[in-house]
Every structure is written in structure tokens, then in C-alpha cells.
Amino acid sequence: MLRIMNQQAEVKAELQRICDRTNDELVVHKEATVWEVLQAVKRQGDQAVLYYTEEFDNQTLHAEDLRVTASELDGAYQQISPELLSAIRLASNQIESFHRQRIPKSWVHFGDDDVVLGKRYTPVDKAGLYIPGSRSTYPSTVLMNAIPAKVAGVPQVVMVTPPGIGKAIHPAVLVAAQEAGIKEIYRVGGAQAIAALAYGTQTIPKVNLIVGPGNIYVTLAKKLVYGLVGVDCLSGPGEVIIMADETADPLHVATDLLAQAEKDPMAAAILLTKDVKLAKDVQSSVSRQLVNHPKSSLTEKAIAHYGLIAIVESLAIAVRFVNEFAPQHLQLQTERPWELLPLIRHAGAISIGHSTPGVVGEYVAGPSQTLPTSGNCRYASPLGVETFLKHSSIIQYSNPALTKVVDTIDALAYSEGFSSHSDSVKRRLSTDE
Numbered sequence: 001m002l003r004i005m006n007q008q009a010e011v012k013a014e015l016q017r018i019c020d021r022t023n024d025e026l027v028v029h030k031e032a033t034v035w036e037v038l039q040a041v042k043r044q045g046d047q048a049v050l051y052y053t054e055e056f057d058n059q060t061l062h063a064e065d066l067r068v069t070a071s072e073l074d075g076a077y078q079q080i081s082p083e084l085l086s087a088i089r090l091a092s093n094q095i096e097s098f099h100r101q102r103i104p105k106s107w108v109h110f111g112d113d114d115v116v117l118g119k120r121y122t123p124v125d126k127a128g129l130y131i132p133g134s135r136s137t138y139p140s141t142v143l144m145n146a147i148p149a150k151v152a153g154v155p156q157v158v159m160v161t162p163p164g165i166g167k168a169i170h171p172a173v174l175v176a177a178q179e180a181g182i183k184e185i186y187r188v189g190g191a192q193a194i195a196a197l198a199y200g201t202q203t204i205p206k207v208n209l210i211v212g213p214g215n216i217y218v219t220l221a222k223k224l225v226y227g228l229v230g231v232d233c234l235s236g237p238g239e240v241i242i243m244a245d246e247t248a249d250p251l252h253v254a255t256d257l258l259a260q261a262e263k264d265p266m267a268a269a270i271l272l273t274k275d276v277k278l279a280k281d282v283q284s285s286v287s288r289q290l291v292n293h294p295k296s297s298l299t300e301k302a303i304a305h306y307g308l309i310a311i312v313e314s315l316a317i318a319v320r321f322v323n324e325f326a327p328q329h330l331q332l333q334t335e336r337p338w339e340l341l342p343l344i345r346h347a348g349a350i351s352i353g354h355s356t357p358g359v360v361g362e363y364v365a366g367p368s369q370t371l372p373t374s375g376n377c378r379y380a381s382p383l384g385v386e387t388f389l390k391h392s393s394i395i396q397y398s399n400p401a402l403t404k405v406v407d408t409i410d411a412l413a414y415s416e417g418f419s420s421h422s423d424s425v426k427r428r429l430s431t432d433e
Contacts, residue, residue: 002257002269002286002303004279006311011321018268018306019325022216022236022374034191034220041195046202052192059163061187066203068169068185076174084139084172091364092143092179098366099151102385108394113401118394123154124230126205127388128197129182130212131161131173133189136263139176144368145212145383146180152388157182158205160197162189190214194221198229211383213238213370216266232387233372233380237266239306240329240358241347243318243340246275248333248354253278254285256331256357261302262295268306270327272318279309319343326377329358346377403429 005011040048046063054060077085108118127149131141142159149157159182161169169187177185186204188196194214200206210222211232219236240260244253257269273279286303293299312318319340322330326346334340337352344350348371351358362369370383397405406425413421 002283002307002309004283004309004311008313008317011308011310011312012324014308015270015310015321015325018239018270018308019375021266021268021306022219027216027220030216031220031224034217035224037191038195038198038221038224041192041201042199045196045200046204049188049192049196049201049204052190053163053188056190056192057162059167059187061163061167063203065167066186066188068174068187070183072169073174073178073183073185076171076178079171080175085175088139088143088172088176088179091140092147092176094364094366095143095147095368096151099148099368099385103151104386104389104391106391113404114396114398115401116394116396120392120394121389122392123149123152123388124208124390125154126156126158126207126209127154128207128210128229129157129159130189130193130197130210130214130218131159132212132214132218133162133164133170133173137170137172139170139172140363141213141370142173142176142182143180144362145370146177146182148368148383148385149211149388150181152385154388156184156205156207158184158186158197158207160186160188160193160204162193163187189218191217191221194218194225198225209388211370211387215264219373232370232383234374234376235328235370236373237264237268238329239268239270239327239373240331241270241272241322241325241327242331242333243315243322244271244273244275244278244331244333245315245335246278247335248273248278250278250281250285252354252357253333254282254289256359257282257286257307258289258293258299258303259357259359260329261307262293262299263302265298265301266306267302268308269303270307270325271309272312272321273309274312274314274318276311279311283309315340322347326372326375328371328373328377329361331356331358348372348377348382399429 050061104121106120110116129145159177196204197207197210209230213235219234222231261267261269323345328348330347331351332340333354349361368383372380409425410422
């Protein structure tokens with residue numbers, strides 16, 4: 001049953017425990033396993049990838065099986081319904097339209113004395129996209145991660161995803177990938193997939209950037225290879241906080257909590273409210289909906305360990321808890337949600353109002369739903385076009401401009417003990433005299 005708490009100190013402690021769920025002792029043990037996988041793939045390449053695919057995914061593959069063939073890609077279109085294809089294309093258009101509005105522009109400014117300053121944006125050469133697949137099928141995740149890369153102009157995007165029964169990858173995932181412009185796809189998942197993208201193998205290319213959500217093993221692998229390659233964010237088991245008042249519909253709130261909990265046994269589903277009746281009604285509704293839930297075992301586990309209804313003394317206290325938790329998803333189901341929005345400092349995606357369930361953002365709204373988790377929204381942002389771009393500074397000085405700053409550079413350089421820094425300016429000026 002979804003727990004109800006009303007003591008503020010206990011609520012604060014419980015929220016902290018849930019936020020820290022990916023940093024407990026069990027996770028530290030898993031990190032050791034992940035490190036072992038990374039090092040094996042680094043040394044042995046395809047051999048280790050195939051070994052761990054059999055070990056963890058119970059799929060026996062050969063090196064030639066890793067890459068999805070052109071015939072599989074073509075055949076995927078015949079294996080999905082026209083309705084699903086239409087939905088994938090509509091979502092794709094919505095997502096692309098959103099991200100095309102967010103492309104950073106290179107710029108150059110010509111100042112006095114022929115000083116030129118600017119910033120130039122260029123995409124990474126190769127990006128690797130991880131799509132989870134052990135518990136469900138995620139064509140929407142493909143679109144949410146691949147389309148920003150496409151809009152950013154990344155020359156090569158490769159995708160990895162775990163093989164299903166009989167080595168198959170769900171046709172909806174293959175169709176979504178092609179609609180987003182990806183045709184280089186490998187059937188490998190887990191930490192071994194992240195290792196393959198980070199180090200490269202005989203079959204799978206090394207990339208510059210790895211994006212996409214995954215389970216705790218994938219998240220830990222991304223954390224450990226960061227620095228060798230870039231990563232989007234540490235997006236592990238999902239989480240939602242719903243702030244609601246007496247105007248919220250308890251059935252809607254309960255369903256939204258379950259929509260998060262059904263994804264992963266470590267998913268967190270939290271309600272903050274000052275309305276006791278709403279809290280009890282939501283608790284009852286969650287229990288009723290779990291009775292015949294298609295993923296009842298997984299969902300009940302998430303609700304039992306990381307589900308919570310917290311009765312707070314005021315919405316101001318709820319806001320404070322939200323900012324301390326920094327949730328991946330935040331839903332404001334209150335009478336005046338726009339008044340609360342300026343008070344929210346840390347959240348990945350914010351759904352506003354009673355008629356905006358979080359799943360709208362996950363499928364069709366446009367912004368990517370690859371978001372930081374476990375408090376990382378305090379410093380990190382959702383995946384977007386910017387994720388796939390890096391910028392270079394542009395600087396040009398004329399001799400008159402250099403003359404104006406020579407004394408400043410000289411003072412700073414000598415304070416730091418770098419005489420050649422000063423000389424690199426002075427000698428240019430003395431040569432021109």
C-alpha cells in the first residue's frame with residue numbers, strides 16, 4: 001500500500017532516502033560489477049560484449065548478429081499497425097518542431113580597434129544512443145533522443161538496445177529509429193553496451209557522446225566512462241512528485257503516480273498535499289488500480305519501496321521539499337499552478353495544471369523526456385539539441401587592441417609566474433615598431 005506520512009521531519013528524511021536510492025550500499029556493489037564489465041569490453045571488444053549478453057540477457061549471439069540488418073529494418077514497417085506508424089510520425093514531427101526552435105546560433109561581434117569576439121557551435125562527430133528494452137518497448141524514447149541529435153546535425157548516430165526473445169528488436173523501435181534518421185543499430189544492452197560505445201569494439205564504433213536513459217547498471221556505466229566520452233545526464237530509475245490541492249482529481253493523481261511506478265521497481269512516485277481527504281482518496285485509488293494492473297508485481301515493488309504520500313502543512317513547505325529533492329518530473333495539480341512555477345528552482349520537466357498528465361511530455365509535447373534523476377536536476381538539464389553541440393570561442397585582436405591590454409596581461413602573467421605569457425604579447429608589439 002502507498003504510505004501516508006504527516007510528520008514533517010519524517011517526510012524530509014523519507015524524501016532524502018528516496019532521492020538517494022541510487023547511492024546506497026547495494027548500488028556500490030553493482031558499481032564494482034559494472035567496472036568489471038567495462039574493463040573486459042575495453043580489453044576484449046566483441047568477445048566480452050557477446051559473453052555478457054549471454055550472461056545478463058540470456059541471448060547467445062555471434063559477432064555478425066550484433067548489427068541489425070537492412071532487411072530487418074525494411075521488414076519492421078510491415079510488422080506494425082498503420083495506427084502506430086501514424087502515431088510515431090506525428091510524435092516525430094512534434095518533437096522535431098520543438099527542437100528546431102532551440103538551435104543555438106553561432107555569433108561574431110566586431111568591436112573597437114578591430115577586436116573580434118564570437119562563439120561557434122559545432123556538433124559532435126559521433127553520438128551513441130542507448131534505448132532500454134528489458135522491461136518494455138520504447139519507440140518514444142528513440143524519438144526523444146535521436147531527433148535532437150538529427151536537428152543538431154550530428155554526422156553519425158548509432159543506436160544500441162538489448163535483444164529480445166530470439167535476438168529480435170521490437171519493430172516499433174526499429175521504425176522509430178528510421179523515422180529519426182538512424183539506420184546503424186546494434187543489439188546489445190546493459191553496461192556492456194555503454195562500454196562498447198565508450199571504447200569501441202571490432203564491430204561497434206567508439207563515439208564521442210552517449211545519451212539515453214537506462215537501468216541502474218546503465219546509469220553507473222555512463223557515470224564511470226564520463227570523461228573518456230561525454231554523457232547527457234545521469235538518468236536512472238525515474239521519479240515524479242505531484243503537488244496537489246483539493247481541486248485535484250484523486251483518480252487522476254493516483255493514475256499519474258502509477259504511470260511512473262510501472263516503469264521500474266526503483267521508480268519513485270510521490271504526492272505532496274495539504275489535503276488529508278485527497279491523500280486518503282489517492283491511497284485508496286492506487287490500491288484499487290493495482291489489483292488488476294498488467295505490471296502489478298513490478299509496480300507494487302516500486303510503490304512499496306519508493307512511493308509516498310506526504311501531508312504537508314502548506315504548499316510553501318511542499319515547494320521547499322520539491323527544491324530539495326529536485327525531481328525528474330514535477331506535476332502541479334493545484335488551483336493556481338502558475339503562481340507556484342516561479343518558486344520552483346530544480347525540476348527536469350514541469351507539467352502544469354489538471355489537464356496535463358506527465359505522459360503528454362513523454363510522448364508528443366516535444367521536449368525530450370531524458371531527464372536527470374536522483375537530485376541531479378540541481379545542476380543538470382534535460383537532453384536537447386544543446387547536448388549534441390559544443391562551442392568554440394573566436395578571438396581576434398589587432399595591434400592597437402593588443403597595445404591597450406599589454407600592461408594588464410603583463411601584471412597578471414607575472415603575478416602567476418609566467419614570463420613567457422607576457423613576452424608573447426610584448427614581442428609582437430616590439431616587432432611591429
